Amino acid sequence: MNSLSRIAILDDYQGVALSLADWASLGVPVDVFRDTIKDEDALAARLAPYDAIVLMRERTPFPRSLIERLPRLKLLITTAGRNLSVDSAALKERGITFCGTGGGASQTAELTWGLILALVRDIPAQDRSLREGRWQTALGEGLEGRTLGVIGLGKQGQRVAKVALAFGMRVIAWSQNLTAETAAPHGAERVEKEALLREADVVTLHLVLSERSRHTIGAAELSLMKPGAFLVNTSRGPLVDGAALEAALREGRIAGAALDVFDDEPLPAGASIAALPNTVLTPHLGYVTRGNLATFYKGAVEDIAAYLAGAPIRVI
Secondary structure, eight states: OOOOSOEEEOOOTTSOGGGSSOGGGGOSOEEEOOSOOOOHHHHHHHHTTOSEEEEOTTSSOBOHHHHTTOTTOOEEEESSSOOTTBOHHHHHHHTOEEEOOOOOSSHHHHHHHHHHHHHHTTHHHHHHHHHTTOOOOSOOOOOTTOEEEEEOOSHHHHHHHHHHHHTTOEEEEEOTTOOHHHHGGGTOEEOOHHHHHHHOSEEEEOOOOOTTTTTSBOHHHHHHSOTTOEEEEOSOGGGBOHHHHHHHHHTTSSSEEEESOOSSSSOOTTOGGGGOTTEEEOSSOTTOOHHHHHHHHHHHHHHHHHHHTTOOOSBO
8 A cells, every 4th residue: 555645736737636536536636737847947946745656648748857856756647648848767767656546549640630621721819700790801712623741640640641531632651661552451551751851732741759850851851842831730849940930931832831830838928920910820629628628637536446456457
């Protein structure tokens, strides 16, 4: 049997954590924080009293430097099955149990298509225009017969590709490990990265962020895209060189971009990307649905109960 004295739930932006799972069943006091603290000194001071902490995905990174400043910490839980912003080696060295939860896999692909449609049909701007009393102020673009370029044909990329086929689009794909044989069952043609960028009318990214994938799209890649092409990123902000993208958008070298992720999250007020009219921006909503967050928080409660019983589950 293990014991815990206090639990912290971090980054509950919508204030729904306590309503989506039975935290009272644990018999341990729970504190919920709805803001994100980026200063490590302030964050360490806030978290010092807690021996169990629940993270919402990668909203608050947990590097070694922070872990070493939390001597009371016994149990760290991340929602979903992995969290690359946590130094798991440092946790292991300190003897801190690190667990994950279940989670859905379809939500990000669904949002990707919401963003693609909003972008190519100019939906946000047309909504604003209509509310302001103006009727049909711009032309959108169709998708049938166009080409979707999928960078990263994993679980999310495969789902996105399937929908593109239903729209009558040609699907081309690239990643460093993708082969023609693995792309074909998903209705995609494997091409080189440069060909994808030249041929695609919509480019969408579905890669895991690593040093190898950072700035997969930079100034050179953007220069290969068609002037009428669109870029969509629902994976991780640093996959795209933000400064290069903003320059391309300002200068009209690509038609537009839809972004759900950013280098700095939450996106600071007054961020320059928000002033660009040829963008559709959402606040990292890919995984944020009521059902998915309920799965996350119920899983966290299960993890804590198992830890208290001396038999941790879903250990990472």
